[in-house]
Amino acid sequence: MRTHILYILVLACLLSCRKDKTTSIFGETPDQRLEKALADYKSRLTGAAYGWKTAVFPPAGGGYSFFMTFDTAGRVTMYGDVTADAATTPENSTYRLKAVQRPSLLFDTYTYLHLLADPDPNVYGGVTGQGYYVDFEYAIDSVATDSIKLTGITYGTKMIFVKATKAEHDAYTSGQFSDQLTNIQNFIADFPWQYLQFADGKKLQVSINTATKNFTLIYLDADGKVQLLSTAFYFSTDGLYLQTPITYGSYTFNEVFWDADNQVFYIKINGARIDVQVADNSIIPMHQLLGVSFTSIVVPPQSIPGWSADFTTMWKSIAASLKSGNYGLTLYYTYFTFDVSQQVMKLDVYIIQNNRLYLAEYPYTYTKTTDGVFDFTEQAYQGNAGLIATDMAPLRNRLRNDHFTMDFYAGTLGQLKSVENTGFYFTGYLE
Amino acid sequence: MKYLPIFLIMLIVACSKKDHLDTDLPGLGGETWVKGPLDFWLDTNFVYPYNIEVKYRFDRYELSLNKDLVPITESQVAPVMSTISKTWIKPYTDVAGDIFFKKYCQKQFVLVGSPQYNTNNTVTLGTAEGGRKVVLFDLNNFSLNNKPGVRQMLHTIHHEFAHILHQTIMYPVEFKTISTGYTGSWNDYSLAEALARGFVTQYARSAPDEDFVEMVSTMLVEGKSGFDAIVASAPSDGAAKLRQKEEVVVRYFKESWNIDFYTLQTTTQTAINNL
Numbered sequence: 001m002r003t004h005i006l007y008i009l010v011l012a013c014l015l016s017c018r019k020d021k022t023t024s025i026f027g028e029t030p031d032q033r034l035e036k037a038l039a040d041y042k043s044r045l046t047g048a049a050y051g052w053k054t055a056v057f058p059p060a061g062g063g064y065s066f067f068m069t070f071d072t073a074g075r076v077t078m079y080g081d082v083t084a085d086a087a088t089t090p091e092n093s094t095y096r097l098k099a100v101q102r103p104s105l106l107f108d109t110y111t112y113l114h115l116l117a118d119p120d121p122n123v124y125g126g127v128t129g130q131g132y133y134v135d136f137e138y139a140i141d142s143v144a145t146d147s148i149k150l151t152g153i154t155y156g157t158k159m160i161f162v163k164a165t166k167a168e169h170d171a172y173t174s175g176q177f178s179d180q181l182t183n184i185q186n187f188i189a190d191f192p193w194q195y196l197q198f199a200d201g202k203k204l205q206v207s208i209n210t211a212t213k214n215f216t217l218i219y220l221d222a223d224g225k226v227q228l229l230s231t232a233f234y235f236s237t238d239g240l241y242l243q244t245p246i247t248y249g250s251y252t253f254n255e256v257f258w259d260a261d262n263q264v265f266y267i268k269i270n271g272a273r274i275d276v277q278v279a280d281n282s283i284i285p286m287h288q289l290l291g292v293s294f295t296s297i298v299v300p301p302q303s304i305p306g307w308s309a310d311f312t313t314m315w316k317s318i319a320a321s322l323k324s325g326n327y328g329l330t331l332y333y334t335y336f337t338f339d340v341s342q343q344v345m346k347l348d349v350y351i352i353q354n355n356r357l358y359l360a361e362y363p364y365t366y367t368k369t370t371d372g373v374f375d376f377t378e379q380a381y382q383g384n385a386g387l388i389a390t391d392m393a394p395l396r397n398r399l400r401n402d403h404f405t406m407d408f409y410a411g412t413l414g415q416l417k418s419v420e421n422t423g424f425y426f427t428g429y430l431e
Numbered sequence: 432m433k434y435l436p437i438f439l440i441m442l443i444v445a446c447s448k449k450d451h452l453d454t455d456l457p458g459l460g461g462e463t464w465v466k467g468p469l470d471f472w473l474d475t476n477f478v479y480p481y482n483i484e485v486k487y488r489f490d491r492y493e494l495s496l497n498k499d500l501v502p503i504t505e506s507q508v509a510p511v512m513s514t515i516s517k518t519w520i521k522p523y524t525d526v527a528g529d530i531f532f533k534k535y536c537q538k539q540f541v542l543v544g545s546p547q548y549n550t551n552n553t554v555t556l557g558t559a560e561g562g563r564k565v566v567l568f569d570l571n572n573f574s575l576n577n578k579p580g581v582r583q584m585l586h587t588i589h590h591e592f593a594h595i596l597h598q599t600i601m602y603p604v605e606f607k608t609i610s611t612g613y614t615g616s617w618n619d620y621s622l623a624e625a626l627a628r629g630f631v632t633q634y635a636r637s638a639p640d641e642d643f644v645e646m647v648s649t650m651l652v653e654g655k656s657g658f659d660a661i662v663a664s665a666p667s668d669g670a671a672k673l674r675q676k677e678e679v680v681v682r683y684f685k686e687s688w689n690i691d692f693y694t695l696q697t698t699t700q701t702a703i704n705n706l
Binding site: 005006009029031073074093094098100106107108109110114117118119120123128129130131136137154204228253373 | 434456461464465468487488489490491496499500501502504505516544545546548569571572
């Protein structure tokens, strides 16, 4: 027993307070290293002579580019392609480099970037309460000489800062970028039908949606089926930058350049320029795009361009007949909605009574020839459709008796034409 | 006693070394940034005179982590804060004095640009914690031309300040017995139902304390004419109760704080109307 106590005491002597100093293998404390890292990031951010360019791709689609310059006083100046204002007027606000969980870059007062994060749909659309699921607080992943990789803290939005060149800097600050954006949008509105043609001679329709920021190549495959190659894009100082490269056959490109002098888009394949060409009409016939880029032709109650005299007269008489009928109805929009897989077309007539909207639906089945000639067969209808069947008879008879073709009209409208009665045609908005 | 030498050795050896706790801990001492004109303006008008911190730079950890919110636009900070200064700070300091206000005012304002969207399809426009911190939302839509919006924001601030007052000196206990029907599910009942029972707002129904501060803030923010209109819109039984509550509030301010409530009300109204 005694020996045991002795051992314990000796052991206690040996162990007690052995003051060997713990030294960090890094030589500095974590706090010191963190502070150094933040200082390093700050000097990189503020050290870029011509600022940084970057972009985000929200999960729901589309792409948005930004150009930022950071100063040492904690202020950032920002441009972007998110709105026309963003491209024109720089917004000056605050940023902070802070160790949150990791060294992070926080845009802590409102900027153009926050438009995509704003939960209020009245500001810039998006999902109520969430916006576009885009971050404005980013953790810094890694840095290289010319770039900084970041990941959003809440939604994991990926962002890569790339040092801008003097030319890019000047394009934003001189207003050239903003002018180019306007130019491109006007050009697309003026020339809605554009195509690319490679060595195989096939015309690939180019569709650029500047609202959803989507770029699409549309073509017919060997079986005559419509194929789509689609990706999000953002506006760069060169034109459009695609989120993922588009590959057709052996051709791959991820940028669509804008030639401002010649007012034309072009791509580069292995350094060789291929212009995007302008066509008078859709390369892919409209009936092939049914169910692909639109499903409905929406005919308004008042006449729009592309209506024949016959149709205008008929439409007026239908409206008058509904008004003077038993129910005192006002004709509202009429939808020709196609379900391609079921070969069904629904004629949905919306009518208003006492400020309330009602629907009368007439279902049709249809067949379509390879040339795009439609033959409609009316099916049984019920409810409201039965109540105004007589009023709608002129249109129903046409649909039942005639064959129809469809084509684009003035770029954005769709036109249905009777084959038998060439004086009967009308247009509607495509949805 | 033969172990005595060993004990002595232990005493001598043990912990002979003294280390000074001089480790440098960078990053402690709060956040700093290069101050701009706005920061100086806030310092001059809120920090130095009243010790009120105005946090306009987004700080995730002041807010609900599960909500999507965006920061305030910098240019909105000054209009919002000067409105608060004119219609909350000024009336109280004028009527009740500087010392009273500095002692009891809430000490932190957190400004947020967007509304806070809740899962039940409502939005939150203001919250407060512990009588100390007030979070104001939807300030990017703040506009002096939108008087109902301005009043709504002020309502939150006056509401929270009244909480501080009654937590310091309790209001007369008779107030709690004027109306019956306090309920946690206050939002299930309409304003008309609340008014019929003598509650000035739907939320006033949630608890006597809330009832009291809703009375104070409604009377201050809507003014005498606005409050009279609310009373007039209530059924006679409810109206009588509202008048009874008004009497208690006025008496409480006089007896507990030596503040003439009607003077305070008029001063606040004049300030709001002159924005």
